Every structure is written in structure tokens, then in C-alpha cells.
Amino acid sequence: MQVLRSRLFEAKTQAEKEGVDLERKLQVGSGERTEKIRTYNFPQDRITDHRIGKSWHNSDAVMNGDLDKIVEELKKPSKT
Numbered sequence: 001m002q003v004l005r006s007r008l009f010e011a012k013t014q015a016e017k018e019g020v021d022l023e024r025k026l027q028v029g030s031g032e033r034t035e036k037i038r039t040y041n042f043p044q045d046r047i048t049d050h051r052i053g054k055s056w057h058n059s060d061a062v063m064n065g066d067l068d069k070i071v072e073e074l075k076k077p078s079k080t
Contacts, residue, residue, distance in 0.1 A: 049073070 039048045040059060047062055047070070048055040054073050056062065062070065 052076075 036050055038050065041048070042059055045057050045059050046055050047057075047059050049070065052073060056069055058066075
């Protein structure tokens with residue numbers, strides 16, 4: 001009986017761990033480029049928002065808080 005109880009407890013613990021691992025993986029994602037929302041390319045002075053497929057230049061101004069152009073584009077209704 002003790003061996004059976006031990007095996008059942010181990011199976012239950014393993015199932016719970018797999019559930020937690022799956023939930024964590026769904027929340028974290030893979031980190032691939034297709035999951036990214038925005039890319040900041042400083043050598044080319046370009047910012048690209050992958051959700052709307054739009055790019056802007058002058059990344060220094062954006063990093064200093066000049067987000068008006070980006071916000072206006074994000075406010076526009078999507079074309080999909």
C-alpha cells in the first residue's frame with residue numbers, strides 16, 4: 001500500500017508540475033521575432049511597430065518622449 005501511495009503521490013506531483021510549466025510557457029512565449037511588438041534599431045535610427053507594420057526615424061527624439069507620431073498611428077483603426 002505504501003508503494004502504491006508513493007507512486008500515486010509522485011504522479012499527482014508530476015501532473016501539477018507539468019500544468020505549471022505549460023502555464024509559464026504560455027505566458028512567457030518563445031521570444032522569437034514574430035512575437036515582438038516593437039523593434040528599436042539604433043544603428044539605423046529606426047523604430048518599427050510590428051503590429052501595424054510602420055516604421056519611424058529619429059529614435060533619439062522618441063527615446064526622449066516625443067511619441068506623438070507613434071501614438072497617432074496606433075489610434076488609427078486597423079486595416080484588418
